[in-house]
Amino acid sequence: MSETDSQTDSEPESEPAPTPQTGGVREVKSAGRTVELLEVLAERGNRPARLRLAEELGVPRSSMYALLQTLIDRGWVRTDATGSLYAIGIRALLTGTSYLDSDPLVRAAHPYLHEASDALGETIHLARLDGADVVHLATRESHEYVRTFSRVGRRLPAHAGALGKALPAERPDELFPEGGLEQLTPNTHTDRAVLAADLAAIRERGYAVDREEGVTGIAGFGFALRHEAPATDAISCSVPVARLTEEHERQIVAVMREVRAKIEATASRR
CATH class of the missing domain: 1.10.10.10 (Winged helix-like DNA-binding domain superfamily/Winged helix DNA-binding domain)
Structure with a gap:
């Protein structure tokens, strides 16, 4: 060469x-x-x-x-x-597959992603922070609907969606580079002051919420995995807004908190 x-x-x-x-x-x-x-x-x-x-x-x-x-x-x-x-x-596919096969967190999280999806009937993701983006490492699809865009390896801006926002909310340093923030839907936070207020609310609440900020018609609930500090990995639950009720939202939060604790405990032991 x-x-x-x-x-x-x-x-x-x-x-x-x-x-x-x-x-x-x-x-x-x-x-x-x-x-x-x-x-x-x-x-x-x-x-x-x-x-x-x-x-x-x-x-x-x-x-x-x-x-x-x-x-x-x-x-x-x-x-x-x-x-x-x-x-x-x-x-490139073979190398990417090797990365996933050798990653201890992905292996540890897999059974719990299935557990959450079975309990909620929704799509569950595991992602990792990479610069100002998050990259999907694992996905357990809902049987109710198929999201063709939720493939493993997909990269999304961390400011757009609950899966991404859960991670910068855990980090004291400035994550997002100078310049404009990409707008994926009309609900995406592109104003830095609005985004900062949202991240502060996430820290207080303990998890991230997005309502059609990353994908139109989809709400998300994101939970940073805190076995490492600052957190670099997160899990989320995605649900169509058409069937998101207050009761289902409470169930999602309860199940995802429990699954997060199980993944963190398993990852810490490993």
């Missing part, structure tokens, strides 16, 4: 100076470029990219083409019959 870069770019293999993010070690340019490309392809989902992606990433087309061909050969990128469209490859 580095030989190709040097032949096509005439650029040095490493950055000119260490950065705090790399702990004082110089970043390898070809490795950083590869990771950046894979992340961009993953974010595009079902929208394959073309070679002009090179301009977006600031990479010469010759280098991007060589990098894509290397990743295609190794299964990290796939292309169509014309060889002009590129998407994430099966190797």
Whole structure:
């Protein structure tokens, strides 16, 4: 990879100076470029990219083409019959599956996610904080309705929805970067003062609530897992607002609190 870069770019293999993010070690340019490309392809989902992606990433087309061909050969990128469209490859799936299989919290939480879903008849999620987003690690779908967008690996802004909001409410540091907050529905909190007040209420209440803030027609109840401090993982229950009554809401909160305690106890023992 580095030989190709040097032949096509005439650029040095490493950055000119260490950065705090790399702990004082110089970043390898070809490795950083590869990771950046894979992340961009993953974010595009079902929208394959073309070679002009090179301009977006600031990479010469010759280098991007060589990098894509290397990743295609190794299964990290796939292309169509014309060889002009590129998407994430099966190797990414295998690596992601390995991450989930080896994660002790995911293994510990699985039976309790099923327990909550069976008790409530609703969809239950487990997610982890990643920057200003949350990533779904496990989902137990409701038998009453199917949410095609609740797949494992889905990334959502932490400010939009109970599953995400439960985590920044536990953290004393500023989580959200400068700039505007993405609006997913008309009910999403995009005003920082309104969001801050909501997070304060979550801390006092002990769990997060959203009413169609992340998905229209869906209410959510999120609970941070406090076996670590600050919390990085959370569970939530999602329910269609059409069948959310006050009695069902009380049942959701009671069951989810009990399930949270069980997961925290199991995770602490492990």
